[in-house]
Every structure is written in C-alpha cells, then in structure tokens.
Amino acid sequence: MTPLYLESPTMKTNTPSVHIVAISADEAGQRIDNFLRTQLKGVPKSMIYRILRKGEVRVNKKRIKPEYKLVAGDEVRIPPVRVAEREEEAVSPKLAKVAALSAAIIYEDDYLLVLNKPSGTAVHGGSGLSFGVIEGLRALRPEARFLELVHRLDRDTSGILLVAKKRSALRSLHEQLREKGMQKDYLALVRGNWPSHLKTVQAPLLKNILQSGERVVRVNSEGKPSETRFKVEERYANATLVKASPVTGRTHQIRVHTLHAGHPIAFDDRYGEREFDGQLAATGLKRLFLHAAALTFTHPHSGETMRLEAPLDAQLKHCLAVLRKQSGT
Incomplete structure (x- = not known):
C-alpha cells in the first residue's frame, strides 16, 4: 500500500x-x-x-x-x-546553511549520501544548537523518508561524514563499524617532531561528563581499550602532519591519543597547547586541524569496495603552504 x-x-x-x-x-x-x-x-x-x-x-x-x-x-x-514554535524553528534551519550543505555533498546514490562536513558545524542539533548537519539534510531533502547518520564527527572536525538513506544501508554500515570493516583516515597537524617509529598508540580512554555537560576524555586504566595507528605524512620546522587511522571509535580518540603521545593537535581548545597555537599565528589557522580525509567501506547494496576522499578546506591548505615555505620545503 x-x-x-x-x-x-x-x-x-x-x-x-x-x-x-x-x-x-x-x-x-x-x-x-x-x-x-x-x-x-x-x-x-x-x-x-x-x-x-x-x-x-x-x-x-x-x-x-x-x-x-x-x-x-x-x-x-x-x-x-x-x-512548540521554538522547536519548529529548530527544525527549520537557515537557507544559507542548508545551501552550504548542498555544496558539501561529494557522493550520493539511492543508499548513501556523503558530505565533506565543514568545521564548526555540529552533526546534529542539541546542547543549545538549533542547527546540525542531519537537520539541514532533512530540510534539503524533505521528500526523503529516511536520513540517518552512520557515524559522527566532532563539531570542529571537518571531513567525510556518511549518511544512510535506507535503514538496510544503515544496518549494513553499522555492522561494518562493529566488525572493524570500515577504515577512516584523518589528517592532523600536531606539535613538534612525531617519531617515525611511533606507529600505534594504545591507551584506554575514560569519558567524563562535567557539570556543565561538557565531555572530557582522559587516558585511564579503567577506560575502554582504544587504538589509533599513525603515519607521518609531512614534517615542518615545529610541527608534523600525520595520518591517524582509529581502530576503535571512542569519543575524542585521536585528539586524546596525540596528546598522550606528547604531540597535541593544533588549535584543539580542549586538549591542545596555547603556546603551539601561538607559533602557528602566521599561518592564519584558527580552527582545529583535524580532518576526516578518507573513508573505505563496502557499499551496502552493490558490495563494491568504495574509497571516498574529502579535500582539505582553504584554511587548512593555506596553513600547510605557509609551513612549507617557513621550512624551506
């Protein structure tokens, strides 16, 4: 019917x-x-x-x-x-933000929609935010009967975000996440000279909710087992661009693991270092340098292995260009 x-x-x-x-x-x-x-x-x-x-x-x-x-x-x-009228406004995001989301779509078919999420945009409304990616997409696709996030990105993290357009696709992709059949590769600019031999960080993570509602994650022996793999991509005078591939999917995992290794991420307002941020003033960087650059998974319908990549935004590209110039590379 x-x-x-x-x-x-x-x-x-x-x-x-x-x-x-x-x-x-x-x-x-x-x-x-x-x-x-x-x-x-x-x-x-x-x-x-x-x-x-x-x-x-x-x-x-x-x-x-x-x-x-x-x-x-x-x-x-x-x-x-x-x-309530207040809630209605929350599900009617501004047209300009919706239009920006439309421009951020890098792949779409009958089962999936993939965005290059901009930094500063939450994946969903809440915690005082009326607009999130999922609310924007539902406004952009009012005819869609199903649009759900497959995974999440922190508000200040940019890059690939996967959205399911069918419940069967969501089930398949969630199973891949559980079985570690999906590979996520991030790019992060970290302080100092990341050691080439440091290829894996294994440190249990414990999540704490402060009275303000803010989530803070710490390395703690009572936490959940967590693992991130790292590879040096490029070195600069006072920083290193690393590829970070999380094996587990804990809250703030990459951000806390880089801090635990002694190399916090640039402009991380929760786990970073202000002195390092200050050293990057000439690059014009003003946002967390953590970007979900690539995602490899099996298409839930065709069974095809897919690898999607999301380019860095203009601010991150400019930052790296300045660092290369300063380093003479």
Missing part, C-alpha cells in the same frame, strides 16, 4: 491531521518508538512515549507497546502532534 501523507508532522499548521504510514520492507524490524522519533522530528521523547501510552498511535488499528517491532505491511496511525 502506498503511504498516505496528509501532513508533515513537524510542519507548522493550524489544522494538524492524522498521518498514516505503510511500513516498507526496509523499515521493518525497528521498534515503534524509534520509528516515531524519525517521523516526528523535533518532538520530545517524552511526548512520543506519552502518545504511545495513551493509545493515540495505532498499528493496524490496534494499540501497541513502545517495544513493538514493525512488520512490512503494517499501517501506522500517527496522531496530530503540535510542535
């Missing part, structure tokens, strides 16, 4: 209507509460569970529990939900 769209649930309207969705084979297998979170953008979780408890959400005209798993062919009745 073809889905009947009477109204986008997050669209501001004076006459909200019931929304009926027919579940496709690709959407089957997920819990109803998770499905509603993708359908009702901007609606608080508490409200989603409230309409489930009250029986306002029906599957095949029957009440269901939040843990109900959808089956292909199910018909889901989604009640009219009025989103």
Whole structure:
C-alpha cells in the first residue's frame, strides 16, 4: 500500500491531521518508538512515549507497546502532534546553511549520501544548537523518508561524514563499524617532531561528563581499550602532519591519543597547547586541524569496495603552504 501523507508532522499548521504510514520492507524490524522519533522530528521523547501510552498511535488499528517491532505491511496511525514554535524553528534551519550543505555533498546514490562536513558545524542539533548537519539534510531533502547518520564527527572536525538513506544501508554500515570493516583516515597537524617509529598508540580512554555537560576524555586504566595507528605524512620546522587511522571509535580518540603521545593537535581548545597555537599565528589557522580525509567501506547494496576522499578546506591548505615555505620545503 502506498503511504498516505496528509501532513508533515513537524510542519507548522493550524489544522494538524492524522498521518498514516505503510511500513516498507526496509523499515521493518525497528521498534515503534524509534520509528516515531524519525517521523516526528523535533518532538520530545517524552511526548512520543506519552502518545504511545495513551493509545493515540495505532498499528493496524490496534494499540501497541513502545517495544513493538514493525512488520512490512503494517499501517501506522500517527496522531496530530503540535510542535512548540521554538522547536519548529529548530527544525527549520537557515537557507544559507542548508545551501552550504548542498555544496558539501561529494557522493550520493539511492543508499548513501556523503558530505565533506565543514568545521564548526555540529552533526546534529542539541546542547543549545538549533542547527546540525542531519537537520539541514532533512530540510534539503524533505521528500526523503529516511536520513540517518552512520557515524559522527566532532563539531570542529571537518571531513567525510556518511549518511544512510535506507535503514538496510544503515544496518549494513553499522555492522561494518562493529566488525572493524570500515577504515577512516584523518589528517592532523600536531606539535613538534612525531617519531617515525611511533606507529600505534594504545591507551584506554575514560569519558567524563562535567557539570556543565561538557565531555572530557582522559587516558585511564579503567577506560575502554582504544587504538589509533599513525603515519607521518609531512614534517615542518615545529610541527608534523600525520595520518591517524582509529581502530576503535571512542569519543575524542585521536585528539586524546596525540596528546598522550606528547604531540597535541593544533588549535584543539580542549586538549591542545596555547603556546603551539601561538607559533602557528602566521599561518592564519584558527580552527582545529583535524580532518576526516578518507573513508573505505563496502557499499551496502552493490558490495563494491568504495574509497571516498574529502579535500582539505582553504584554511587548512593555506596553513600547510605557509609551513612549507617557513621550512624551506
């Protein structure tokens, strides 16, 4: 049965209507509460569970529990939900930012969308931020029934970001991440002369949440096992450009492992060194020099091995050009 769209649930309207969705084979297998979170953008979780408890959400005209798993062919009745005006604004990002995301797309097919995410843009809204990559993409592709992040990048980290356009693609890519079948290569500018023999950093990482809500990660024997592989790409007078390939995927892993090795990343406001940042003043660098440069994975539909690369932005390129000139290389 073809889905009947009477109204986008997050669209501001004076006459909200019931929304009926027919579940496709690709959407089957997920819990109803998770499905509603993708359908009702901007609606608080508490409200989603409230309409489930009250029986306002029906599957095949029957009440269901939040843990109900959808089956292909199910018909889901989604009640009219009025989103507070403040929340509506959060899911209606500025057109200029959406246009910038459109220009950042480096690959797209029926299953995947790949961005060269700019530094300074969060991957999703939250923590006081109304705009994130995923909100922008949903505004850019209002007809898309499914758009979900496969992985994340820190707000100040630029580079390759993978988005699934089908649930089956998301499952496949998440499995590759779990089985370490996906290789991520980052470029980082670090302080000093990185030793050529230092090819791997293995140090357990423990995440702490401060009262402010800020996440700080430290090397700690009680932390989770973590491993990053390194390769020197280029040397300068007071810095080294390294390729960092994380084997595990911990929060802030590369940033903390480089610090642990004694070579913090340039302009890292959380784990960096101001004296080193000051030495780079002439390069014009004003952002974290950490860039997700390449991603190798198996296409979830074709099975083809794909390697996608994201070029450095103008600021990072200029920084390296100045360092080469200063070093006489």
